[in-house]
Amino acid sequence: MIHFIEGQIENLEQNRVIINVNGIGYEIYISLYTFEKLKKKSSCRLLTYFLVKEDAQQLFGFFDGDEKEVFSLLITVSGIGASTAQVILSSMSTNEIKNAILSGNTLKFSAVKGIGSKTAQRLILELKDKMLKVSLSEETIFPAENNKFKDEALSALLTLGFNKNNAEKAINEILKEHSDISAEEIIRLALKRV
Numbered sequence: 001m002i003h004f005i006e007g008q009i010e011n012l013e014q015n016r017v018i019i020n021v022n023g024i025g026y027e028i029y030i031s032l033y034t035f036e037k038l039k040k041k042s043s044c045r046l047l048t049y050f051l052v053k054e055d056a057q058q059l060f061g062f063f064d065g066d067e068k069e070v071f072s073l074l075i076t077v078s079g080i081g082a083s084t085a086q087v088i089l090s091s092m093s094t095n096e097i098k099n100a101i102l103s104g105n106t107l108k109f110s111a112v113k114g115i116g117s118k119t120a121q122r123l124i125l126e127l128k129d130k131m132l133k134v135s136l137s138e139e140t141i142f143p144a145e146n147n148k149f150k151d152e153a154l155s156a157l158l159t160l161g162f163n164k165n166n167a168e169k170a171i172n173e174i175l176k177e178h179s180d181i182s183a184e185e186i187i188r189l190a191l192k193r194v
Contacts, residue, residue, distance in 0.1 A: 002059065006045040012038055015086070017061065019044065028061035029082075032090035036165070037063040051082050060086065066094040066136045073134070077126050079119045088112050093168065094136050100124075101131045108151065150175060153186035157194065166194045 046061035109120035
């Protein structure tokens with residue numbers, strides 16, 4: 001119904017934004033990814049998903065089409081509502097979500113607040129075929145073993161206090177350059193880049 005909203009940012013919080021469109025303030029729920037993209041902006045254009053429930057009407061906003069597409073798929077899984085889908089999008093990038101689904105990485109989803117192992121298994125089972133048809137911008141699909149090493153390296157870098165986005169970017173660049181590499185090597189090379 002409402003495809004996008006464009007206007008001035010009146011108020012920005014980690015999970016929502018209020019956008020002033022010709023004097024009307026729209027409250028839109030967002031992920032941390034979108035929050036990060038909006039932090040230094042005074043106006044924006046967000047793609048939206050309008051959710052109507054018996055007790056509420058909510059707008060969810062997305063900085064890009066990839067995020068909206070993955071959100072739309074996530075909420076088709078029974079047990080995953082719009083709020084949980086936003087938490088998943090706040091915890092992982094769209095490429096990480098796709099990689100985790102295609103490699104069957106239930107641990108990645110179980111680590112997200114509000115998702116148990118059964119829901120993680122159902123999510124992977126229900127979305128694996130659909131995710132094969134999704135093409136994301138800057139797509140990088142890693143073999144399952146690289147996913148494990150990538151997760152270990154990212155966890156180590158976050159423990160050392162590095163910014164998640166910078167650490168992920170460095171790790172992704174390293175995995176593009178080196179296909180067969182251990183977690184320790186990824187960490188060593190990433191430390192030179194972050």
